Amino acid sequence: MSKINLATITLIVSSLIGMSDLFVNKFNFVNQANAQDLDCFMVNSKGRRIDLSGLCSSSQNETVRIPIKRRMRGIPIVEVTFNGNRVYEMMLDTGASRTLITAEMAQTLNVVPDTSEEFDIADGSKVSFPIGKVKSISLGSLKVQMMPVPIATKANMGLLGHDFFGNLDIKIGRNVIELSPRRSL
Known part of the structure; x- marks a missing residue:
């Protein structure tokens, strides 16, 4: 801003x-x-x-362009910053309702689980994940603070889900993702 x-x-x-x-x-x-x-x-x-949102020039009012590092099974991999200084590659998963971090990420970021939650996963089964809070998650100039995140003990890469970008319009190109404010009709 x-x-x-x-x-x-x-x-x-x-x-x-x-x-x-x-x-x-x-x-x-x-x-x-x-x-x-x-x-x-x-x-x-x-x-x-x-x-004063009409006066501010911030990412809330502008399109943010995020480079795609590579793809894994067709899903874009992007660099996401946690707590202002730790960068991790994560899948930008348009099918994931929640952002999920790995156990290794949780340990490095000092995320301590304070509850757990049950989730329906893609194959139809239910799985329980511990939930902790991350101080901040940033993608380009977009930032969410004090975000609860499930911690996956068996995952080797985190997922960035709708709880982060769900209020934005997303355009996934070959090499870049564009996130824009949702336009009301």
């Missing part, structure tokens, strides 16, 4: 919510408003949250 000067944000937002909420006299602040980096919003001096 590009950084926008707090005064610029305040000027733009004040025209949307009324000059009296943020200003007294010409440009003297009543109280300082806080701009937030994670989401595109600010909180005005009265504690009201104001959505």
Whole structure:
């Protein structure tokens, strides 16, 4: 997300919510408003949250292009970053409802299971996986924080599933995957 000067944000937002909420006299602040980096919003001096998503230039509003490293049984393999610094190759599996990590990944990332869950797998059988939380998962500029993930003890590669990209439109090309904001009809 590009950084926008707090005064610029305040000027733009004040025209949307009324000059009296943020200003007294010409440009003297009543109280300082806080701009937030994670989401595109600010909180005005009265504690009201104001959505600035229409002003922010972030991956939430743009198409993100991810290179395909290779394919495994036709499924694209992409590089996914965990906790801001560990990169793993994972299958971008459009048939997987959940993102799944390997036991080795869980150990390296210090993911401790705190529950378990039963899943229906592709062959129709049910299997139980321990569930832990990953601090963050990033694919290009897309990022999800504190995401619960099943831990597969017998898998040798993780799966990136719909719980990560399910609210995006996906176009899988020969060498690149494009993830775009879902357009409402």
